[in-house]
Amino acid sequence: MATAVEPHESHEDSHDDWHHQPFSAHHFDNAEQQFDSGKLGMWLFLVTEILFFSGLFCAYAVYRSTHPEVFIYASQFLDKYLGGMNTIVLIFSSLTMAWAVRCAQLGQRTGLVTLLGVTLFCAALFLGVKTFEYTEKAHKRLLWSGAFVKATDIGKQSQVFEVGKPLPKAEFEDRVMASLDTIKKFWWFACVIPLVLIGIGYGSGSRPWRTTGFAGLISIFGILAGIWISIEIHHAQHAGDHADGHGDSHAVAEHEGEHAEDDHGEHDHAQTAEEKEAAEIDAEALAIQEKIGIEASEAPDMILGEMNNAIPAISTPVVTNSQADAPRNANIFFSIYYFMTGLHAFHIICGMIAITWLMVRSVENHFRPDYFGPVDFVGLYWHIVDLIWIYLFPLLYLIGH
Amino acid sequence: MATDVMPAHSETSRPEDNYLTASKGIMSWLVTLDHKRIGVMYLIGTMTAMFLGGFLALLLRAEHISGTPTFFTHDQYNQLFTLHGAIMVFLFIIPSIPAALGNFILPVMLGAKDVAFPRMNLCSFYLWVIGAIFFICALLTTGLDTGWTFYTPYSTNTSQTNVVLATFGAFILGFSSIFTGLNFIVTIHTMRPPGMTWFRMPLFLWSLYATAIIQVLATPVLGITLLLLAAERMFGLGIFDPKLGGDPVLYQHFFWFYSHPAVYIMILPAMGIISELISTFSRKPIFGYRFIAFSSMAIALLGFLVWGHHMFTSGQSEMVTIIFSVLTFSVSIPSAIKVFNWLATMYKGSIVLATPMCYALSFLFLFTIGGLTGLFLGALATDIHLHDTYFVVAHFHYVMMGGTLVAFIGGLFYWWPKMTGRMYNEFWGQISSLIVFVAFNLTFFPQFVMGSRGMPRRYYNYLPEFQVYHVLSTIGAFLLGFGLLLAAIVLIVSLFKGKKAPANPWGAATLEWQCGSPPPLANFEKTPTVGNPYDMNSVVWDPDTESFIRRGDVPPVTD
Ligand code: HEM
Ligand SMILES: [Cu+2]
Numbered sequence: 001m002a003t004a005v006e007p008h009e010s011h012e013d014s015h016d017d018w019h020h021q022p023f024s025a026h027h028f029d030n031a032e033q034q035f036d037s038g039k040l041g042m043w044l045f046l047v048t049e050i051l052f053f054s055g056l057f058c059a060y061a062v063y064r065s066t067h068p069e070v071f072i073y074a075s076q077f078l079d080k081y082l083g084g085m086n087t088i089v090l091i092f093s094s095l096t097m098a099w100a101v102r103c104a105q106l107g108q109r110t111g112l113v114t115l116l117g118v119t120l121f122c123a124a125l126f127l128g129v130k131t132f133e134y135t136e137k138a139h140k141r142l143l144w145s146g147a148f149v150k151a152t153d154i155g156k157q158s159q160v161f162e163v164g165k166p167l168p169k170a171e172f173e174d175r176v177m178a179s180l181d182t183i184k185k186f187w188w189f190a191c192v193i194p195l196v197l198i199g200i201g202y203g204s205g206s207r208p209w210r211t212t213g214f215a216g217l218i219s220i221f222g223i224l225a226g227i228w229i230s231i232e233i234h235h236a237q238h239a240g241d242h243a244d245g246h247g248d249s250h251a252v253a254e255h256e257g258e259h260a261e262d263d264h265g266e267h268d269h270a271q272t273a274e275e276k277e278a279a280e281i282d283a284e285a286l287a288i289q290e291k292i293g294i295e296a297s298e299a300p301d302m303i304l305g306e307m308n309n310a311i312p313a314i315s316t317p318v319v320t321n322s323q324a325d326a327p328r329n330a331n332i333f334f335s336i337y338y339f340m341t342g343l344h345a346f347h348i349i350c351g352m353i354a355i356t357w358l359m360v361r362s363v364e365n366h367f368r369p370d371y372f373g374p375v376d377f378v379g380l381y382w383h384i385v386d387l388i389w390i391y392l393f394p395l396l397y398l399i400g401h
Numbered sequence: 402m403a404t405d406v407m408p409a410h411s412e413t414s415r416p417e418d419n420y421l422t423a424s425k426g427i428m429s430w431l432v433t434l435d436h437k438r439i440g441v442m443y444l445i446g447t448m449t450a451m452f453l454g455g456f457l458a459l460l461l462r463a464e465h466i467s468g469t470p471t472f473f474t475h476d477q478y479n480q481l482f483t484l485h486g487a488i489m490v491f492l493f494i495i496p497s498i499p500a501a502l503g504n505f506i507l508p509v510m511l512g513a514k515d516v517a518f519p520r521m522n523l524c525s526f527y528l529w530v531i532g533a534i535f536f537i538c539a540l541l542t543t544g545l546d547t548g549w550t551f552y553t554p555y556s557t558n559t560s561q562t563n564v565v566l567a568t569f570g571a572f573i574l575g576f577s578s579i580f581t582g583l584n585f586i587v588t589i590h591t592m593r594p595p596g597m598t599w600f601r602m603p604l605f606l607w608s609l610y611a612t613a614i615i616q617v618l619a620t621p622v623l624g625i626t627l628l629l630l631a632a633e634r635m636f637g638l639g640i641f642d643p644k645l646g647g648d649p650v651l652y653q654h655f656f657w658f659y660s661h662p663a664v665y666i667m668i669l670p671a672m673g674i675i676s677e678l679i680s681t682f683s684r685k686p687i688f689g690y691r692f693i694a695f696s697s698m699a700i701a702l703l704g705f706l707v708w709g710h711h712m713f714t715s716g717q718s719e720m721v722t723i724i725f726s727v728l729t730f731s732v733s734i735p736s737a738i739k740v741f742n743w744l745a746t747m748y749k750g751s752i753v754l755a756t757p758m759c760y761a762l763s764f765l766f767l768f769t770i771g772g773l774t775g776l777f778l779g780a781l782a783t784d785i786h787l788h789d790t791y792f793v794v795a796h797f798h799y800v801m802m803g804g805t806l807v808a809f810i811g812g813l814f815y816w817w818p819k820m821t822g823r824m825y826n827e828f829w830g831q832i833s834s835l836i837v838f839v840a841f842n843l844t845f846f847p848q849f850v851m852g853s854r855g856m857p858r859r860y861y862n863y864l865p866e867f868q869v870y871h872v873l874s875t876i877g878a879f880l881l882g883f884g885l886l887l888a889a890i891v892l893i894v895s896l897f898k899g900k901k902a903p904a905n906p907w908g909a910a911t912l913e914w915q916c917g918s919p920p921p922l923a924n925f926e927k928t929p930t931v932g933n934p935y936d937m938n939s940v941v942w943d944p945d946t947e948s949f950i951r952r953g954d955v956p957p958v959t960d
Binding site: 025027028033037040041044045047048049051053054055056059062063066067070144146328332335336343 | 620642648
C-alpha cells in the first residue's frame with residue numbers, strides 16, 4: 001500500500017474545510033488518508049478472517065486425506081441442490097453489494113438503500129435455507145461425532161450435549177416438517193419486534209428506528225422465504241423422482257432410495273394414497289435395480305463399493321457408530337460440516353448487522369461521493385464471506401458424486 | 402471499522418495543558434480515545450497482571466523449598482503453574498510492550514496525532530479487560546489445571562476445571578491483540594508525516610511493525626483453535642479426540658502455529674526497545690540500522706516456520722522433525738545479527754549507565770543465554786533428553802523474563818519521564834536493576850543445571866539430589882520479587898517526589914522527545930521536522946532548561 005500522506009506546508013493550513021465535514025476524523029490530514037487507512041484496515045481484517053477459516057480448512061485437509069472414505073460416504077447426505085441454490089443466492093448478493101457500493105460512490109441514495117435491502121434479503125434467504133438443512137440433518141441424526149456417545153464413554157467428565165437413541169426411521173421426516181410447519185404457522189410472532197421498532201420510528205419521527213425495523217422485516221421475510229423454498233425444492237426433488245419416470249443419475253437413485261423407505265406424509269397433499277403407494281413400490285424397485293447396476297459397474301472400487309452398500313440404508317440414521325456399513329467415524333465429516341458452515345453462518349449474521357447499519361446511515365444520507373468508505377468496507381467483508389462459501393460448497397457438498 | 406464519526410480532539414484546550422490535564426474525571430479516562438491514555442490504562446492493567454502472576458510464581462517456588470509436599474497438594478500445584486503461565490503469557494507479556502508502551506509511544510515517535518483507529522484501540526483495551534475477567538472467574542470458581550498450553554485430551558476430557566471459561570478468555574484476548582496489531586500496521590502505513598520515510602523510522606517502530614504482522618497473522622489461528630477446543634469439550638466435536646476419530650497432535654500443531662510466533666510477539670518489541678536504549682545511552686547512532694530493521698522482519702517471517710520444534714517428541718515423522726530442527730536453527734541468525742549490531746553500537750561509544758541502560762545491558766546478557774540454550778533444544782539429539790525438563794523452563798524464562806520483562810522495565814524507565822512528566826531517582830533505579838540481574842541468574846541458572854540432570858518440569862516434588870538447586874532457585878525468586886518491587890516503588894515514588902522532567906532528558910533524537918513531557922493532547926503543537934532518528938549530534942544539552950534541545954532551535958553555540 002502506498003502511503004497517502006500528502007505533504008502539506010504547515011499544520012494550520014491543512015485545517016481546510018475537510019476538517020469541518022461531518023465524518024472527517026481529526027487525527028487524519030485529509031479525506032484520502034482517512035479512506036486509505038480504513039481500506040487497509042479492512043483488508044488486514046479480511047486477512048485475519050481468512051486465517052481464522054484456514055485453520056478449519058487445514059483440519060478439513062488433514063481429515064480428508066486420512067479418512068477419504070468418510071468424506072465420500074458422508075457428503076452424500078448433504079443436499080447439493082440446496083447448497084447450490086445458496087451458492088447462487090450468495091453470488092447474486094455479491095453483485096448487489098458491489099452495485100450498492102457503486103451507488104454510494106455516485107451518490108444515488110435510493111439505489112443504495114434498495115440494493116442494500118436486496119443484499120440483506122439474500123443473506124436472510126441463505127440463512128433460511130441453512131435453517132432447513134440443519135433441521136433436517138438434526139432430525140435424521142446426522143450429527144457430529146460426540147453426539148452419539150455418552151460423555152463418560154469417552155472418558156469425559158462432562159459434556160453439555162448428549163443425544164439419546166436415534167428416532168425410528170419413519171418419524172424423522174415428519175418431525176422436520178412438523179417443526180418447520182410450526183415456523184410457518186407462527187412466523188408473524190417474529191415480526192413483532194421489527195413492527196414495534198417501525199411503530200416507535202413513526203411515533204417519534206425517528207428514521208433510524210424505522211429503517212432498523214424495516215431491515216428486520218426484510219431479514220425475517222428472507223429467512224421464511226428460504227425455508228419455504230427449501231421445502232419446495234425438497235418436495236420437487238421427490239416429486240420429480242416419480243414424475244420423470246426413473247432418473248438415471250446416481251443422485252436421483254439415491255433420492256428414490258430415500259423415498260422408498262420413508263415417504264411418510266409429505267406427499268399426501270399432492271397425491272392420493274393409492275398413487276402414493278404405487279409410486280413407492282415403484283421407487284423401491286428402482287432403487288434396488290439401480291443399486292445392482294451400480295454395484296455391477298463399480299464394485300471393484302473399494303470406497304465406492306462401501307458407498308453402494310450404504311444406499312438401501314441411506315435414509316436411516318446411518319452414521320450412528322453402530323451402523324455396520326458406514327465407515328468408522330463417519331461423523332467426523334459432520335463435525336467439520338457443522339463447525340465450518342456454522343462459523344460461516346455466524347459471519348453472515350454479522351454481515352447482516354453491518355448491512356442494517358449501512359441502511360440506517362444511507363437513509364440518513366450520510367454517504368456522498370466524497371465519503372462512502374463504510375459501504376466499501378462492508379462490501380469487501382461481504383465478498384469475503386461469499387468467497388468462503390464458494391470454497392465450502394464444493395468441498396463439502398460436491399465430493400463423491 | 403472505526404472510520405465513521407471520529408470525535409475531534411478538543412480544540413479548546415489551553416496550550417499549557419498536556420494529555421493528563423486536558424480533561425478531568427474518571428469518565429474522561431474510561432471513554433478516552435487518546436492513544437496515550439489508553440496506553441497508560443494498558444500499563445496499569447498489565448502491571449497488575451504481572452504482579453498477580455509474580456505472586457503465584459512465588460507460591461510455586463515456595464513449594465519447592467523442600468522436596469516433599471510442603472504447602473500445596475499436587476492439584477493445587479497444577480493450578481498454580483497453569484494460572485501463573487496463562488496470566489503471564491496472555492495477560493502480561495503479549496500485551497505489555499506493544500499495547501502499553503507501544504500505544505503510548507508509537508504515534509508520538511511517528512509524528513502522528515493518534516493511531517489510525519482510536520475507537521478500535523479503546524475496544525482492544527476493553528477486550529483485554531473482559532478477557533482478564535474471564536481468567537479471574539476461572540481462577541475464582543474452579544481454577545484451571547491444564548497448563549497454559551491447554552493440551553488435549555487432558556483439557557477436553559479429563560480436566561475438572563473450568564476450561565471453557567479460560568478458553569473464551571484467551572480467545573477474547575486474542576482479538577484484543579489482533580486489534581492492536583491491525584491498528585499499528587495501518588498507522589505506520591498511512592499516518593507517517595512528511596519526511597518520515599520507512600528508513601527514517603526508529604527501530605522500535607520497525608519492531609512493532611514486525612510484531613503487528615505476527616499478531617495479525619498468527620492470532621486468528623489461535624482463535625479458531627480455542628473455539629474448536631471449546632466445542633470439543635462442550636459438545637464432543639471429535640476433532641481432537643482419537644476415540645472419535647480425531648487427532649490430539651493436530652491440536653498441538655494448531656496451538657504452536659500460533660504460540661511459536663507468539664514468542665516473537667513477546668521478544669521483538671523488546672528488541673526494539675533495546676535498539677533505542679543502546680543507541681541513546683552510547684551516544685552513538687545505531688550500528689547497522691537496516692540490518693536490525695530487516696532482521697526484525699526476518700524473525701517475524703521465519704517465526705512462522707518452526708512451530709514443529711515443540712513436538713519433537715510427539716512422534717511426528719522423522720523427516721518433519723529434521724526440517725523443523727534446521728529451520729529452528731535458522732531463526733537464531735537474525736537474532737544474532739541484532740546482538741552483534743548492539744555490541745558494535747556500544748563499541749567506542751560514550752556509555753551512560755543510566756537505569757534504562759543498566760536494564761538494556763542485563764537484557765543483552767540474559768537474552769544471549771536464553772537464545773543460545775534454544776539451540777540446544779532445537780538440536781534433535783539433545784532435545785530428546787531436555788524436553789519437558791527444567792532446562793526448557795530456564796530457557797524460556799531467560800528469553801521471556803530476562804529478555805522481554807527486563808527490556809520492558811528498561812523501556813518503562815526510559816519513557817517514564819515522557820509519560821508522567823517526572824524524573825525517577827537514578828540511584829535506586831540502578832540498584833533495582835542490579836538486584837534484578839543478580840537475582841534473575843540466581844533463580845534460573847540452577848534450573849539449567851537441574852534440567853540437564855533430569856528434573857522434569859511441572860512436578861510439585863522432587864528427588865533429594867535436586868534439593869540444592871531448588872533452594873537456590875527459590876531464594877533467587879524471592880530476591881527477584883524484591884528487585885521488581887523496588888523498581889515499582891522507585892517509579893511510583895517519582896510521581897510524588899520526582900522533579901519535573903524536561904522534554905528531552907536523555908539526548909535522544911527520535912521524535913517523541915521533541916514534544917513536551919508529558920505530551921500535549923494532540924502530541925505536537927506543530928508538525929515536527931523529521932530527521933535521522935539516530936543523529937545524536939542533532940541535539941545538544943541546554944543548561945537553562947536542563948534538557949537536550951534540537952540544534953536548529955538553539956542560539957548558535959560554540960563547540
Ligand atoms: C533463539 C531463538 C530460539 C530458539 C532456537 C528456541 C528454541 C526452543 C525450543 C526448541 C523449544 C522447545 C523445547 C521443548 O519443549 O523441548 C522452546 C521452548 C520454548 N521457548 Fe524457545 N527458542 C528461541 C527463542 C525463544 C523466545 C524469544 C521466546 C520467548 C520470548 C521463547 C519461549 C519459549 C517458550 C515459552 C518455550 C516453552 C513452551 C512450553 O513448552 O511451555 N523461545 N524454544
Ligand atoms: Cu518455539
